Each structure stands twice: as C-alpha cells, then as structure tokens.
C-alpha cells in the first residue's frame with residue numbers, strides 16, 4: 439500500500455472476540471476471529487476482523503504485534519468495588535453488618551489522609567490492570583480527598599474510571615459522617631471538578647439507604663436530576679439483616695428498592711449493587727427505569743448474603759453486569775468473578791454460558807452504564823481498551839485449553855481456571871499499561 443501509516447497506528451494479531459449483543463437473547467451476538475487482527479489508531483479502535491482480510495489493508499510500516507495463540511477481548515469492566523477496602527480484603531466476619539462495623543469503617547477512616555489515599559489508589563489501579571480490568575465503578579470514602587486521590591491516579595494513567603464520594607449522614611461512626619448539606623455540596627464540587635474531565639466520570643454515591651437520612655437521599659436525587667449524565671451507585675437488597683433494617687427505617691416504602699425510587703435515584707446510569715432479594719415488581723422497575731444490576735458473586739458467597747436470580751432478572755430484561763465488590767469480594771479478577779457467577783446460576787437452577795459471562799464483563803457492563811459508545815467492544819472509533827488473554831498461563835490451564843473443542847469450552851476454562859495470571863497484557867487508550875512477562 440502506498441498510503442503512509444499514521445505514526446500511532448498499531449496492529450495486534452491474535453484470536454479476537456467481541457460482542458454486538460447479549461448472547462442470551464440474540465443468536466449472532468459476537469464476532470470471533472480465530473486468526474484475527476485488531477488495528478488501533480490514535481488510541482481508538484480502527485478495525486477488528488480476520489487477519490487474512492485486514493492484513494492487506496495495513497499501510498506499509500505498521501508494526502504487527504504477534505500475540506498468536508492468545509485471545510484479545512475488550513478490557514473487563516467491573517461495575518462495583520471499593521478502592522479504600524483494598525487492604526482489608528479477606529477480613530472475616532459473620533455477615534455484612536458486623537463486617538462493616540469491625541473492618542470497613544475503621545479502614546475507611548484512614549482516607550482522610552491524602553497521602554494514604556494516593557498510595558492505596560496506585561496499588562488498587564495496578565491490581566485492576568493486572569487483572570485486565572480497564573474500567574471500574576469505584577466507591578471512594580466519605581472524604582472528598584479520597585476522590586481527588588483516586589481520579590488523580592486514574593487520570594495519570596489515562597483510564598476510563600467512574601468514581602464518587604460516599605454519602606452517609608447517619609448510622610455510621612462520627613468520623614465517617616457527613617451531613618445532607620455538606621455531602622451534596624462536596625458532591626457537586628467534585629462533579630464540576632472531575633465529571634468528563636479526560637476519561638473520568640462521576641458517580642453520586644449514597645452508600646446504602648440505612649446510612650442516609652431522607653434529607654440526604656432527597657438532595658442526592660436533586661443532584662441526579664440536575665446532572666443527568668452523571669452516574670449513581672449504591673447497594674440494595676444484599677443481606678437479610680440489612681433488608682429488615684431498611685423496612686424499619688423506611689416503613690412507608692413498598693420495598694428496599696422503592697426507597698431509592700421515591701427519591702429519583704432510579705434512572706439510566708444508576709448501578710445497583712447486589713439486587714439479591716428483589717421481588718418481581720422491583721425487577722420490573724429496574725428494567726422500566728433503565729437502572730442496572732451489578733452482580734457481585736464472590737462477595738455474596740463470602741459474606742453469606744445470598745444468590746442472585748439470573749432467571750428472574752432476565753425475564754424482566756434488567757440490564758446486568760458483573761462486579762467484584764472488593765473488599766467484600768475476594769478477588770480483583772473478573773475471571774474469578776465469572777467462576778463464582780457460574781456457580782450462583784447453577785445453585786439457582788439456571789445456567790450461565792461462558793460467552794454470556796464474557797459479554798456481561800464487557801459490552802453488557804458498557805450497556806448497563808450507557809458507555810457502549812466509548813468502551814466494551816471493538817466497534818470502530820471506540821476507545822482502544824483491550825486485553826490479551828493467555829490460555830497457556832499455567833500448566834493446568836494450558837493442558838485444558840489444548841483439549842477445548844470450541845470457543846465456549848475455551849472461555850469456560852479461562853473463567854473457571856483463570857485469574858490475573860491469564861492476563862498477558864492490558865492496553866488503555868492504545869497504550870500498554872500492564873504486561874505479565876512469561877515466567
């Protein structure tokens with residue numbers, strides 16, 4: 439070809455997989471190129487397809503990175519986790535509420551200290567990238583400094599991240615308490631400072647209904663209406679004792695979810711963590727409002743919270759995504775999160791194919807967050823956030839992968855047996871931000 443290559447054009451040869459639709463509802467939902475090529479230009483996706491078709495379109499001089507034998511997919515999207523809980527992952531307690539009291543609140547107290555928040559944010563982002571997660575919806579703490587520390591760290595790496603200051607003005611230790619007014623003021627300042635600055639996006643973050651007064655939820659709903667393209671994140675219907683508590687605190691609400699609905703907190707880009715004990719009306723309301731469920735299986739097993747009902751959620755056509763919920767979750771790896779999601783489905787009598795799990799961790803999450811115009815697939819023009827998965831990363835996975843008869847079996851082996859070791863490289867906006875060198 440005579441055309442001069444753009445200096446930033448790069449090509450990657452590997453098997454390439456990405457989704458166009460949810461395989462649970464659409465027969466031809468994904469593109470799979472066994473000998474594929476991904477072409478990136480200026481930090482954006484230029485093309486993805488068969489090597490045989492695309493190689494001849496490359497301008498002369500473009501480097502083709504050889505990842506043959508590996509699998510390229512869009513970067514994983516983790517739709518619910520807590521960066522301040524990194525250092526308390528795997529802390530034992532008999533259930534959610536004692537776990538919050540004993541470990542979570544004392545740990546989060548330390549984030550009034552900006553230097554501490556910065557150090558943890560850097561480690562947290564390293565860990566996400568090691569696990570192939572390029573976008574996450576992140577809870578900070580009640581301290582506005584924790585949000586600055588997080589976005590400063592993610593901006594320096596040019597990552598698409600969504601985060602927000604936790605709002606809580608009751609039922610928490612005094613050292614973590616804001617007020618309805620100060621919480622709203624800080625949130626608005628942080629929206630103005632960070633929302634859509636570079637790749638950063640802001641999420642209004644009332645922790646959960648028990649730690650907010652009606653006044654705080656009302657002001658948060660007003661901010662959600664005033665800044666309709668911001669995100670909302672909170673917890674709902676995770677644990678039995680928590681649900682009982684909410685019924686007591688909000689006796690007029692029809693359900694736990696209805697508390698949030700009553701304050702205008704259900705809308706597109708509202709991400710609800712857990713959603714275990716929702717009833718049919720709740721699921722219908724999730725779908726009708728375009729709110730999305732962030733399913734957190736490792737956390738739900740760890741805290742003994744319960745099993746998400748995929749069948750009911752799918753019957754209502756609720757937007758679904760997978761999430762680690764670190765530090766309630768026990769792994770940063772979305773592969774390990776798929777592993778546990780699969781078992782949740784089995785225990786509920788339903789079945790989650792591996793192609794669906796990879797959809798939920800990529801395009802499904804992007805759709806849940808209304809970010810499918812930026813991330814989640816390899817449609818031309820999207821941000822070039824992608825990962826290189828290495829099926830031969832451990833002796834056992836290598837042996838199993840060799841015997842896989844089709845794509846479903848290969849993805850299933852990666853999900854059940856893989857973790858950070860299966861992530862050979864992670865790219866954000868076209869730049870390599872993590873590489874695992876062969877051991």
Ligand code: GUN
Pocket residue numbers: 520534538542645646673676737763766
């Ligand atoms: N509910 C309220 N806060 C939290 C939290 O930090 N983690 C989990 N898993 N549930 C919550």
Ligand code: ZN
Pocket residue numbers: 518519520673711763766
């Ligand atoms: Zn959580």
